[in-house]
Amino acid sequence: MQPADGTRLYSRPARLFHWVTFGFVAVMVPVGIIMTDRGERNIWDATTNGLYSGHKLAGFILMFIVAARLIYRLAKGAPPPEPTLTPLQKTVSGLTHWGMYLLLFGMFATGWLGISLYPALDIFGLFSLPAITGPNEAAAGRVLTAHKLVAFALMGLIGMHVAAALYHGLIRKDGVLRRMWPARS
Numbered sequence: 478m479q480p481a482d483g484t485r486l487y488s489r490p491a492r493l494f495h496w497v498t499f500g501f502v503a504v505m506v507p508v509g510i511i512m513t514d515r516g517e518r519n520i521w522d523a524t525t526n527g528l529y530s531g532h533k534l535a536g537f538i539l540m541f542i543v544a545a546r547l548i549y550r551l552a553k554g555a556p557p558p559e560p561t562l563t564p565l566q567k568t569v570s571g572l573t574h575w576g577m578y579l580l581l582f583g584m585f586a587t588g589w590l591g592i593s594l595y596p597a598l599d600i601f602g603l604f605s606l607p608a609i610t611g612p613n614e615a616a617a618g619r620v621l622t623a624h625k626l627v628a629f630a631l632m633g634l635i636g637m638h639v640a641a642a643l644y645h646g647l648i649r650k651d652g653v654l655r656r657m658w659p660a661r662s
Contacts, residue, residue: 484652485556494546495657498581501539502635506628508532513625530601533592537606540585547578561651573638580631587624591617 487495512528515521558567589609592598594617598605646654 484559484655486655487556487657488553490549491546491553491555492657492659494542494549496659497542498539498546501535501542502631505532505535505539506632508535509625509628527601529597530599533588533597533606534600536585536588539581540589543578543581543585556656559645559651559653559656561649562653570641573634573641577631577634577638580627580634583627584624584631587620587627591621591624594620 486492508528509532512525512532515525515528558570562570589606592606593608593610594613596608596612596617598608600606642654642657645651
């Protein structure tokens with residue numbers, strides 16, 4: 478169902494994938510910062526271990542969600558760009574969206590590789606994630622630093638994405654923000 482103004486919305490599954498991904502990332506980034514800070518300050522208690530376990534488990538779950546989201550996107554496509562966008566805006570929008578996918582998969586790869594190298598695959602003492610390589614703590618430090626840098630790059634792109642959405646929704650008042658908004662307008 479499309480709004481009366483002709484705005485072409487993303488499908489319900491696409492919007493659900495978008496907002497679930499947003500929710501995971503919105504929780505995982507602050508948890509990642511807090512757990513890393515606690516680890517760097519050598520605070521190894523049940524809280525720190527719980528933060529690390531939760532972050533790893535959420536990352537693993539999100540990896541499958543984003544993979545399903547990408548498969549859905551490739552299979553079903555997306556609505557055509559909002560007609561009010563300039564060619565430059567369309568290009569930047571496309572590069573930003575595909576860049577976020579690339580950085581998300583970069584996060585998954587560096588996170589999983591880093592915890593495999595460390596090795597730190599235990600989740601809440603209940604089970605372990607599968608290792609994708611053997612232990613090498615020196616390499617783990619470099620990979621987990623890359624994980625952190627990819628997270629900052631992803632936050633930068635997300636910041637641009639949110640700023641653009643707010644610009645379109647609040648200033649231009651065109652249909653760009655409504656296309657992905659969870660509620661009907």
